[in-house]
Amino acid sequence: MKLKGKGRLRFTVLAVLCAVNTAGFTSFAMSPEGETPVIYGATSLEDDLPDSASSKEVAKKVTEAVQQIAVEKTEERVKQIQAEEEARRKAEEERLAAEAARKAREEDQRLLAALIFCEAGNQPYEGQVAVGAVVMNRVNSGVYPGSIREVIYQSGQFGPAMTGWLDSVLQSRSYTESAMQAAADAMAGSNPVGGCLSFGNGNYGIRIGDHYFH
Structure with a gap:
């Protein structure tokens, strides 16, 4: 069955939102300069919708929403990595401090x-x-x-x-x-x-x- 007009628009928006909800966000890549991620599969929505102002506006908003989700996911992952690195750093500092204390105690005992x-x-x-x-x-x-x-x-x-x-x-x-x-x-x-x-x-x-x- 081939959809036309508003039906095709609704179907496309629903498909995008379902994909976002299921997979988290579409594939994206971060530029070396930290610019807005490129969303693969979302930037071409406008080409798939009827040629009307309302359709184009909806497509633009959906694309922006997907891009925002990608940015938020990226920021969340960055924070997670930073937290993991901080935990590793603290663990290493504690290990070194414990080792230094052990050696000092051994020297005192001798x-x-x-x-x-x-x-x-x-x-x-x-x-x-x-x-x-x-x-x-x-x-x-x-x-x-x-x-x-x-x-x-x-x-x-x-x-x-x-x-x-x-x-x-x-x-x-x-x-x-x-x-x-x-x-x-x-x-x-x-x-x-x-x-x-x-x-x-x-x-x-x-x-x-x-x-x-x-």
């Missing part, structure tokens, strides 16, 4: 293990943890420096740090597995000496092995 080995390598395991606990107490005290490295290397505090023995043990990694575990336990919160901030060979405080903690 340094604390070296100090424990130097100060209490010949003491019972509890005494080794206690030395690590003193360092952690200082870190958390608000009176001493706020990091393990700063506490250990604070001037005049720990003999092995002042003599260079600590650096030698740290560089050669000659500390024991026991000292490494004691460092890990102390950093995790294990504390057999309460709030003690010092230790030595005196005669007061909490005694563990040869050391008194106070």
